[in-house]
Amino acid sequence: MEKIVVIGLGLIGGSLALDLKQRIECKVYGIDQNPEHIKKAKALGIIDDEIDFSEIKNASVVIIAVPVDIIPKVATEVLNVVSEDTLVFDVGSVKNNICVAIEKHPKRKNYVAAHPLAGTEFSGPEAAILNLFDNKVNILCESDKCDWKILDKALSLFKKLNMRIKMMNPVEHDRHIAYVSHLSHVSSFMLGKTVLEIEKNEQAIFDMASTGFASTVRLAKSSATTWTPIFLQNKENLIRSLEEYIKNLNEFKEMIETGNSEALTETMKSTNYIKTILNGIK
Amino acid sequence: MEKIVVIGLGLIGGSLALDLKQRIECKVYGIDQNPEHIKKAKALGIIDDEIDFSEIKNASVVIIAVPVDIIPKVATEVLNVVSEDTLVFDVGSVKNNICVAIEKHPKRKNYVAAHPLAGTEFSGPEAAILNLFDNKVNILCESDKCDWKILDKALSLFKKLNMRIKMMNPVEHDRHIAYVSHLSHVSSFMLGKTVLEIEKNEQAIFDMASTGFASTVRLAKSSATTWTPIFLQNKENLIRSLEEYIKNLNEFKEMIETGNSEALTETMKSTNYIKTILNGIK
Structure with missing residues (x-):
């Protein structure tokens, strides 16, 4: 035993x-x-x-x-x-x-x-x-x-x-996981925060949440006790991934501002490639 | 008939x-x-x-x-x-x-x-x-x-x-939906883009994708033909929501950089409130 x-x-x-x-x-x-x-x-x-x-x-x-x-x-x-x-x-x-x-x-x-x-x-x-x-x-x-x-x-x-x-290798692990897990959590938490700040009228979130929001914000329900130390222990990798994420968001925002529909379409089409990769997952 | x-x-x-x-x-x-x-x-x-x-x-x-x-x-x-x-x-x-x-x-x-x-x-x-x-x-x-x-x-x-x-009201609708649907799509598309750019080694994404990444990036599989016009037609509301999202990401990044675990925990705990709202959804 x-x-x-x-x-x-x-x-x-x-x-x-x-x-x-x-x-x-x-x-x-x-x-x-x-x-x-x-x-x-x-x-x-x-x-x-x-x-x-x-x-x-x-x-x-x-x-x-x-x-x-x-x-x-x-x-x-x-x-x-x-x-x-x-x-x-x-x-x-x-x-x-x-x-x-x-x-x-x-x-x-x-x-x-x-x-x-x-x-x-x-x-x-x-x-x-x-x-x-x-x-x-x-x-x-x-x-x-x-x-x-x-x-x-x-x-x-x-x-x-x-x-x-x-x-x-642990260094490789921490670098990869910053992008594939930790960044997803930050992105989701901040999405939840942004929507909560604006939508003082909770009923509107409640009514409109079957629009992809629910799955994208799912990780924002995670435990702060678990995730604060994770973010801080993997600080350097996470900061780098966050900077790239914010850079991409700013570039995309500019494409929207300038009405650059070709660039928007091209960016989304090439990102659709994530489908091919994720479909392989059992 | x-x-x-x-x-x-x-x-x-x-x-x-x-x-x-x-x-x-x-x-x-x-x-x-x-x-x-x-x-x-x-x-x-x-x-x-x-x-x-x-x-x-x-x-x-x-x-x-x-x-x-x-x-x-x-x-x-x-x-x-x-x-x-x-x-x-x-x-x-x-x-x-x-x-x-x-x-x-x-x-x-x-x-x-x-x-x-x-x-x-x-x-x-x-x-x-x-x-x-x-x-x-x-x-x-x-x-x-x-x-x-x-x-x-x-x-x-x-x-x-x-x-x-x-x-x-249609004006209200467009403002709410920018946060609750359109922003989720941008956040997910840019997450997919950021991870694809870094992870040239596709196998690593494939292997590590059961960590919340798959659900957070789901919307990045969406059709560019559908979403380019949506983003452009709701430009003003979406830009505003994106600016707030980017601002929140920058603030969170700073909390990580300065090792402010109290602020990180407090931010995540208050965002957990999204759970209460989403749990109401049938």
């Missing part, structure tokens, strides 16, 4: 716990600095029980699912106490800071830096759902620094969750 | 034709300046037959579903020839220009300026689908200028399509 400890019982940690309990012979224990989260996670059957940090030493797996800014600290503390055979992995959305922070830790080889590309716009233990990770890509960074048995254990576990594994 | 003529056999015109054929005892005839659209619409059973513009005189209903910039011209030409009893309506996404263009037409009372808030990111007759309009809001502008029997005929038809009817 595996002893699995999940630190951070939010959407991702909670969903991992739910799936692991169904798919692996294990007991899942939870740690969360918010006592309400522990209570809810127990009530919802997400964890079997809570556990004190002092008792994680003999865990077979420790999963770190806390906000990205505190992952380096928690990762170090966990590595300090776990056994030689414990698999430790995190699920943070920014990877380089974490890889750097644990680089010289004597138990570096026990650590798998992972980023499962899965989630919803909801948060907290009550957002945890079954089967969240099936067929989703899980990016592993610097897996060559793991002990091969630890890595193999991680791969077995990820495959029980039906994840597709992709190895990636 | 009603004789319904649909001018413009794209996503909206085609979907209206499909539903009307199922729900009303009628023959649906199509007009489209693209002979390929006529051929496809016939092959797909969207229309019963094509018809020449000279034969629309005795139609009971004429639906104008062409790009918004040519609606005023087509609307005038249609009103010039139809009978006293013909209901004419358009489904354009910008309403004031159209209302102004037909304001003094002797058959103004035959015209209902409508905007069904329904659609997908696809286009052309092959994008036409059944039941697209069920439970969607249909905004009618200046309906007080319609003959009551004509308006009542329109309401009967819209109710067969299970639409919810909302009356709105």
